[in-house]
Amino acid sequence: MKKIALTAGINDNELHLNRSITDIIAKNGYLPLVLAPVSLKAMPEPRNDFDALILTDGDDITPIFYNEEPLPELGLTDPHRDQYELNLIKASHEAGIPILGIGRGMQMLNVAFGGSLFQDIYAQNSGAGIQHIQKADLSQASHHINVTPESQLNKAVGSHPYVNSCHHQAIKKVADSFNIVASAPDGIIEAIESSDQTMTGLQWRPDKLKDANQDKIFEQFFNLIN
DSSP, X not given: OOEEEEXXXXXXXXXXXXXXXXXXXXXXXXXXXXXXXXXXXSOOOOOOOSSEEEEOOOSBOOGGGGTXXXXXXXXXBOHHHHHHHHHHHHHHHHTXXXXXXXXXXXXXXXXXXXXXXESSHHHHOTTOOSOSBOSSOTTSXXXXXXXXXXXXXXXXXXSSOEEOOBOSOEESSOOTTEEEEEXXXXXXXXXXXXXXXXXXXXXXXXXXXXXXXXXXXXXXXXXGXX
C-alpha cells in the first residue's frame, strides 16, 4: 500500500492533527504516515520513505525563517516544527516526491523556496478587505477566489469557486519556484503551483468543505503518484 506522509504539530506535549486529512487519505486507499519533530533535543533527519507529502495547517511560522523580526500581531510559533518541515520539504522535493501544502502548509512551501509572508495581513496590508478568519464553521464556504485558467487547480474547482477561510497570515512575496494560481477578491494569494507541477499550495481547507469539486483537488494530487 502506498503511503502519504502528513505533518503534525505538538502543543502541550500532545500531537495535533486534523482527522479530516487522514480520512481523505484512507478513503482514497492510501496509508497515512504522520511525521512530527517529537524530540526537542535533536533535529530528526528528514524521511523520504513515502509516496507523497501533505503539509498540514497549524500555528504561525517563525519570521526568522524569512528574514523578518516578529511583529506584535504574530501568533504562537514553533521554530522546531518550522525547521523540521523546511528540511522535509527540501528532501522530499529533491527525491521527486509530490507535495501538497494546506493553510500553514502553503506558507511553509513558499518560505522553503525563498518567499516571505504577511505576519498579519490586516496589520501589513491595507488592501486586505474581506474576512479571512470566518466566524462560521469551516464546513461552510465564506468567500470566492479567482483561479487562473491555465492552472491545474482550475481543472479541479473551476475559475470562481467558493472556499472557506481561517488565517491571518498569507504569502507576501511568492517564491520564484511558484506561480500564483488563485487570489481572493482583495488580492490575498490563495493558491500556488510550482513550475515543475510537483508542488501545490492552498490557503483554504478543502478537507473541511462538503464539496465534490474540493475532493477533485486530492484526486488530482494522488494521481501524481499513480
